[in-house]
Amino acid sequence: MNRFWILGVVVTCWLVLGNQADAHPFHSSHAEMEWNEESACFEVSVRVASIDLEKVLRKRTGRIVRIDDPSASKKIFEYVSETFEVTAGGKKLAFQSVGIDSDVRHTWIYFELKPLMGRDDLLVENKLLLEMHDQVNSVTILQPGEKQTFNFTAETDQKKLLWDAKEKSYRWGSQAAKDESRSPS
Secondary structure, eight states, X not given: OHXXXXXXXXHHHHHHHHHHHHOOSOEEEEXXXXXXXXXXXXXXXXXXEHHHHHHHHHHHHSSOOOTTSTTHHHHHHHHHHHHEEEEETTEEOEEEEEEEEEOSSEEEEEEEEEOSSSSOOEEEEEXXXXXXXXXXXXXXXXXXXXXXXXXXXXXXOEEEEEEETTTTEEEEOSSOOHHHHHSOO
């Protein structure tokens, strides 16, 4: 009888602590965008928590989606292309998937964004995982000799990225573009 009681305590602790081990108190993603002059496109890498990505895909599809399953790639890229958008002149930049690397903790998603015409002011919209919980998404623009980062949240999910032809570089605009871009023309 004593063994069953001890076994019950051990199983209960394992269940309680096991569930807490999957949870994490701070939800964030990080993306880096770098212009590739040779291919005339932005190379983008995004890091998200694997467990959060699996949860959002399960919510969207109604099925369990395992990041390490090769068939998950299509769903991941569909989700990212819908929630991480960059537009120029109101037109969405072409999204080209490159690859995915994942482990238990993080998933790295690689893709390219190709402008329709040269370099121009951009509107970056990052809604990755915002439907799941209190999420902070940072995007860093990597340029020769400098990098600039902006944080996206549910309140500020869009930001202008301005092209400075004189400096030949991008910089984050001073004001979030959410209200401006969503007002009817």
